[in-house]
Amino acid sequence: MLRIASASLAGTAIEFYDFFAYGTAAALVLGPLFFPAFSPLAATLAAFGTFGIGFLARPLGSVVFGHVGDRYGRRPVLLGSLLLTGIATVAVGCVPTYASIGIAAPVLLLLLRFLQGLGLGGEWGGAVLLTAEHAPERRRGLWSSFPQMGPPVGFLLANGLTLALSVTLTDAQFNAWGWRVPFWGAGLLALAGLWLRRSVEETPEFRALTETGRRAEAPLTEVVRGHWRLLLLTGGALAFGYAVFYAVTTWSLSYATGHLRVDRTVMLACVMAAVLVQGLATPLLAVLGDRWGRRPLCLAGSAVCAVWMFPFTALLQSGEPLLITLGCVVALFGMALAFALVGAYLPELYAPRIRCTGAAVGYNLGGVLGGALTPVVATALAEGSGPPWGVAVYLTLVCLASLVCFALLPETNPALVRAPAETGTGAAEAAAPV
Template sequence: MHDVRTVKAPSMPRLAAASLAGTAIEFYDFFVYGTAAALLLGPLFFPTFSPLAGTLAAFATFGVGFVARPLGSVLFGHIGDRRGRRPVLVGSLLLTGASTVAVGCVPTYDTIGAAAPLLLIGLRFLQGLGLGGEWGGAVLLTAEHAPPERRGLWASFPQIGPSVGFVLANGLMLALSVTLTEAQFAQWGWRVPFWAAGVLAVLGMWLRSSLPETPRFLEIGDHARVPLVEVVRDHWRLVLLTAGALSVGYAVFYAVTTWSLAYGTERLGVSRTVMLVCVMAAVVVKGALTPVAALLGDRFGRRPMCLAGCTAAAFWMLPMVTLLATGEPLLMFVGFLGALVAFVMMLAVTAAYLPELYEPRVRCTGATVGYNLGGVLGGALTPIAATALAEHSGRVPWGVGVYLTGIALFSLVCFALLPETLPARVAAVRPVREPSPAATD
C-alpha cells in the first residue's frame, strides 16, 4: 500500500482549475474538428460526392472519434487503475494535441487524392483515443480529492471544460471566417485552429506537471490486474446502463453544436457567422450554469437531477427544431439554450455520479468506458442520422425532433434503473435509495 502521509493535499481551487484547463484544451481539439466537418471538410476531402453525401462523409469521419473513445477509455482506464490517475492526464493530452496539430497539416483531396480522407480518418481516431482517457483522469482528480458533501461541485469543474473548449474552437473559427475571404478560409484559414492546438497542449502540460496523485488511488492496496476484465465480469450491467443513460446528453449537445451548423447554413441559408454566434452564446450560458446544477446535485441527489434533465430534453426537442427552422437568430438561440439547459442538468452531476457508482480499484476503467460508450450511442450517430432525417423533411425537421425525443426517453429509463449515490452525510438529512457500496468512500 502507498504511504498517503507523505502526500501534501493541494487546494481544491487549484485542482479544479487544472482539471478545467485540461478538459478545455482537449475538448477544443475535439470540437474544432466537428465545426470544420460541419462547415467545409466535405468539399475539401470528399469533392467527388454530392453536397449531401459530402456532409455525411465528413460527419462519418467525425463519428470515428467517438468510436475510438471507448478504446481510449480501456487503454487509459487500465493505466489509471494500475498506475494512477495522474499519468492519464499527461498521456491523453499529448496524444490528442499531437493528432489535432497533424490534422491541420493534412493535404486536401486535390493534392494527394484518396490518401487525404484516409489520413483524416486515422488522425481523428487518435484524437478520440486521447479524449477517451482525458475525462476519467480529470474527473477523478477532483472527485477523489473533494469532500463528499461538495464532491458534485468540485467534480463539475472539468465539465465546464467542454464549454470553454467549444467557445475557443468556434470563436477562432468565427474570427477567421469574418476576417478572411471564402477562398482564403478554404485554402488555409481553417487549418489555423488545428495548429493552435499545439500551443494549448504545451500550456496544458505545464498546468498538469505538478499535480499530485489522488488519495483514494494511493489507499488502494490490491490493484486490479486487468481492470477491464473485472468491469465486464462484475459491472457489465452498470456499464450498459450508464452508456444508455448518457447517450441523450451527447445526442442533444452534438445536435446543437454540430448538426445545426450544417443544417442552418446549407438548408436554411443562414450565414456561418450567425449560426456560430447563436450556438456559442447558448454554450456560454450552459457553462455558467454547470456549477449551479452541480450544487443542486449535492443538495438533492445525482439521480433526480439526471431524471429531470432527461424529462426536460424529451419535452424540448420538438420545440427546438421548430425554433431552429425559423432561421431567426433570437429564436434559434432560445431553442439551443433550452436544449443545453436540459443537458447541463445531467452533465453537471455526471462527474460525481459515475465515479461513485464504481469501486476505487476499477473506477477509472468503469466510469470512462460507460461515459464514452454513451458517446458512441449519442454523439457518433446523431449528426449522421439527423442530416439524413432532415433531408426527407420539410422546412421543419420533425424527424430530427422525434429522433432526439426517443433518445431522451431511452436515457430516462436507464437513469431510472440506476441507484442514487448521494453521500451518507446528506442522505441522513434527505432519505434516498440505498447507495452503492462505492458511493461511501
C-alpha cells in the first residue's frame, strides 16, 4: 500500500505543480506580458480568465479519462493524464509573449491551459481509485489521503521555485525569462512520475469487473441518467474548497502585491506556510474520517470556512505578514477538513463499474463551480480603495451552499454503514438514493 500510495501522491503532486505554476504566473506576470494593451485591472482579469479555462476543461478530461478508467482500467489513466499535462506545461514556458507574436500569444496560452486542465481532470480519478480500491476498508480514508496531499506538495514545489527565482533575479530578469523556469521544470517531473508509475498494478476491483463481464459500456450515460442529483450535490459540496483555496493561493497573492504593496517574496512565503499546514494536516484528518465518518468532517470544514471568510479578509487587508499567514492557515485548514476525506468519500458514493467517471466528474464539477470564477470574481469585487468585503460575502455564500450539499449527502464510511464491497453498489446507493 505504501508503494501504491506513494506513486499516487507523486503523480498528483506533479500534475498539480503544473496547474499551480500557471496560477502563480497569472497572478504575478502574465497580464502585462500577454495582454499589454489592457489596463492593469483588465490585464489581471484576462490572465485569470485563461486560468479559469483550465477548470472548464477539467470536467471534459474527467469524462474522457473516466471512460477509459471504467472501460479499460485505472492504470492507463495514470499514464495518459500525466503525459498530457506535462507536455502542455512545458509548452506554456515556451510561448512567446504578445510583444513577439501578437494575438497568437494569448491564443496559444488558452489552448495549452485547456490541455493542462484536460489532463488534470483525468489524473485525480485515476490516482484516487488506485489507492481507494487497493486499500483495506478501515484505513481507506488514510490511504486515499495520499493523492490529496499531492496538491499541497505540488503547490509548494511550484511556488518554492518561483520564490527562489523571485529572490535571486531582478524584476526585469524574472519578467523576461524567470517565470518560465517552473514550466520547463515540469518536463523533468513528468518523466520522474512516469518512471514511478511504470510498474503500478491494476486495482482488484477493476480486475473483478473484467472477470465477471460487468464493466460499463457507457459510464457517463449511466452516471447522468441514474445519478445526476448525486453528481450535482458532490460538485456543489466541493465548490467551497476550490473557492477558498484559490482565493488564498491565487487571488490574495495578486491583491496583496498589487493593492496593498506587500512584497512578492513575503506574500509567497505567507501562502506557502498555510499550504504546508494544510498538507501536514491532511493525513491526520483522514484518520479521523476513518474513525468518525466522512460526512461530519466535511460539514465541519465548510462551516469553519463560512465563519472565517470575513476574518480572513480583514487579516489580509492588514498587510501584516503574520496576520496574513494566520488568515490563510485557518482558511486552508478548514478546507482540509473536507478535502482530506474526498479521496475516499467520492469513490464510496459510486458503484465500481461507474466509479472512475462519477467520482472524477463530481470532483472536477466542484472545480468549475468554485475554482474557475473565484479569482476573476474576487478581483472584480476587490477593485477600489476600501477593504474587499464583497469578496468575503461571495466566499461565505459559496461555503454555505456547499454546507447544504454536504448535509444532503449520506455517510459512506464502511465502519459505519454497509460496505460497498458487500453490496456491489456505491454506498450512496446502498444507504439512501440521493
